Amino acid sequence: MASTMSALDSAGRRGRAGGSRARRDAWVFLALALPNLALIAFFTYRPLLVNMYYSTLDWTLGAMDATVVGFGNYVEFFTSPDAPAVLGATGIFTVATVGGSMVLGLLVAVSLNQKVPGRTLARSAVFAPYVLSGVGVGMVWLFIFDPVYGALSWVLRSVGMASPQWINDPKLSLVMVIIVYVWKNLGYCAVVYLAGLQSLPQDVMEAAALDGAGPLRRFFLVSFPLLSPTTFFLLITSLLSSLQAFDIIKIMTPTGNGTGTLIFEAYLQAFGAYNRAGYSAAISVVLFVLLLIMTGLQLRFVERKVHYA
Amino acid sequence: MSAPTTAAAGNAASPARGIAGNAPDATNFSDAKGPVAPERRERPLSRANLARTLATGYLPLLLATVVVAAPLAWMVLSSLKSPGEIITTDLTVLPRNPTLDNYAQAATTVPFARFFANSVIVTVVGSTIKCVLAVLTAYALVFVRFPFKRAIFLAILVALMVPPQVSVLPNYIFIAGLNGLNTYWGIILPGLGTAFGTFLLRQHFLTLPASILEAAEIDGAGHFRRLWQVVVPISGPSIATVTLVTIVGEWNDYIWPLIVTDRPEMMTLPVGLTLLANSDSTAQAWGVLMAGAVIVIIPILVIFAALQRFIVAGLTQGSVTG
Incomplete structure (x- = not known):
């Protein structure tokens, strides 16, 4: 970038006076970038601040007036049974989906990393669910999980087992949405891990093989440690997207039966049955603080990555 | 293992x-x-x-x-089955008499054609504007002199990580205040700012050889000619990547259209599928719901199958290059 800029700058200086040129460039910059920047500022950054303000109000969505309650909503959230339930569901969902899609993604990546015909097709196939509508995918899986007419219940019956009550049992509902979320996202992890595996230095792998290391030792003592930047990248991006999971949870458990994660609970409180805008905003702020910590880690990682490479 | x-x-x-x-x-x-x-x-x-x-x-x-x-195949096969073949514990894989009745019933229960048209309108208009904005912003960030460019880029990078879900309540209050509920502009406007496209195209523009742009400038080409006649034509694959990823995102977008529409004639497909699932006449009517799911899923699946190289590259961007 530096070389590009200085080249253009010197070309400009040769032509006209620097001052008017800089002023004109500033106008060009604003004309090009301002619409996008203004939209991002107004619809992405402004809501973060507005949410913090809303979170201090006792305010019913649609009502004309609201009472200022300070940290009341936060106190209510953290002292009510909501907090352990919501934070628990968020924690279980996040750990299980991130862990599940990364471990399975790595396994798929390792098997994709062989020189067998058809692997390009398999790679596309496993990635496909990642780009599909979470609502459509959730609906398909809801049918598969149906305790009476679902394909899964049929499979279980044919081996002599009764289908679990996926929909009615809150614990199983959470398991169900986790399974679907992992199914949708493991292809992303697999493709990213595959790229990591393919960029491993071949001479190191060769040296380990010549030293007599077996396949398992080579994987755990050589490949996996060398993949650590990829693992860290996936950990952060998966954490971020898990904390934002909404579509699958909403379509499969419309009223949040054991699946009230932070994001879904914030939605239910404001737009579900309760219309509690202030309380919902407080939950959103809690979620945002969590995401902020993740983002901080991500930015530090980008920095580290530069030194690594 | x-x-x-x-x-x-x-x-x-x-x-x-x-x-x-x-x-x-x-x-x-x-x-x-x-x-x-x-x-x-x-x-x-x-x-x-x-x-x-x-x-x-x-x-x-x-x-x-x-x-x-398997689940996707099951979806398609089930959508072609008669109710008797679905509401049974005696499962068959292939439909005995493939029928489009489920699609017809989905379309009479809720206005599915209208949902489809709405999704197409929102996706085409939204993606077009977002891509143009991304190209303009990325060009400005790379090729136009301006103070604070690093800070602006950092702000875009951070916006990339702020989930739209956190912003829905304030944006809902704002759009509702302008009578934007149940309107196309109300659905499209809040998502138009594009951090992802800007980021991806900026990374690409930085790799373009400076000599080409210098030559164009010496020839007297202004910024706009340099952008449209030099930078855009040689950035086809990157712009295609941004366009496709944006299309996928707009088509699948759920939480915002769900909140901002409650009249069926303004709903997009994912929201309409929710309406179909909630309507009494289709509760447990899995064949009809699978027909709805097919209409939501298949267009993106077809685009992905044809152009997956660009989409995979765009969505996994940053994993290897940093």
């Missing part, structure tokens, strides 16, 4: 084989090199070797592909 790792070891043990795969001379080369290569390698097409290749190479791939494809 052990199957894939053994297979990976097969590759790692003989890196000299390269892309030559099982070519006999490559195999001999790797055998001659060291004690690690198993003896079985001497006859690449022996029965034992073939079985091993199938078990470690194909089986995991086949399993992964089936796990992914």
Whole structure:
């Protein structure tokens, strides 16, 4: 970038006076970038601040007036049974989906990393669910999980087992949405891990093989440690997207039966049955603080990555 | 666990084989090199070797592909079955008399054609504007002199990580205040700012050779001509990537259209599918719901199948390049 800029700058200086040129460039910059920047500022950054303000109000969505309650909503959230339930569901969902899609993604990546015909097709196939509508995918899986007419219940019956009550049992509902979320996202992890595996230095792998290391030792003592930047990248991006999971949870458990994660609970409180805008905003702020910590880690990682490479 | 790792070891043990795969001379080369290569390698097409290749190479791939494809195939097959074939515990895989009745019933229960049109309108208008904004902003960030460019870029990078879900309540209050509920502009406007596209195109523009732009400038081309006649034509693949990823995102977008529309004639497909699921006449009518799911899922699946190279590259951006 530096070389590009200085080249253009010197070309400009040769032509006209620097001052008017800089002023004109500033106008060009604003004309090009301002619409996008203004939209991002107004619809992405402004809501973060507005949410913090809303979170201090006792305010019913649609009502004309609201009472200022300070940290009341936060106190209510953290002292009510909501907090352990919501934070628990968020924690279980996040750990299980991130862990599940990364471990399975790595396994798929390792098997994709062989020189067998058809692997390009398999790679596309496993990635496909990642780009599909979470609502459509959730609906398909809801049918598969149906305790009476679902394909899964049929499979279980044919081996002599009764289908679990996926929909009615809150614990199983959470398991169900986790399974679907992992199914949708493991292809992303697999493709990213595959790229990591393919960029491993071949001479190191060769040296380990010549030293007599077996396949398992080579994987755990050589490949996996060398993949650590990829693992860290996936950990952060998966954490971020898990904390934002909404579509699958909403379509499969419309009223949040054991699946009230932070994001879904914030939605239910404001737009579900309760219309509690202030309380919902407080939950959103809690979620945002969590995401902020993740983002901080991500930015530090980008920095580290530069030194690594 | 052990199957894939053994297979990976097969590759790692003989890196000299390269892309030559099982070519006999490559195999001999790797055998001659060291004690690690198993003896079985001497006859690449022996029965034992073939079985091993199938078990470690194909089986995991086949399993992964089936796990992914089976639910989608089940969706399509079920959408073509009659109610009697679905509301039964005696499951059949293929529909006995394939019928489009489920699609017809989905379309009479809720205005599915209208949902489809709405999704197309929102996706086309939203993606077009977002891509133009991304190109303009990225060009400005890379090629136009301006103070604070680093800070602006950092703000865009952070916006990339702020989930739209956190902003829905304030944006809902704002759009509702302007009577934007149940309007196209109300659905499209809040998502128009694009951090992702800007980021991706900026990274690409930085790799363009400065000499081309210098030549254009010396020829007297202003910024707008340099942008449209030099930068855009040589950035086709990157712009295609941004466009496709944006289209996928707009088509699948759920939480915002869900909140901002409550009149069926303004709903997009994912929201309409929710309406279909909630309507009494289709509760448990899985065939009808699968027909709805097909209409939501298949267009993106077709686009993905045709242009997956660009989409995968765009969505996994940053993983390797940093």
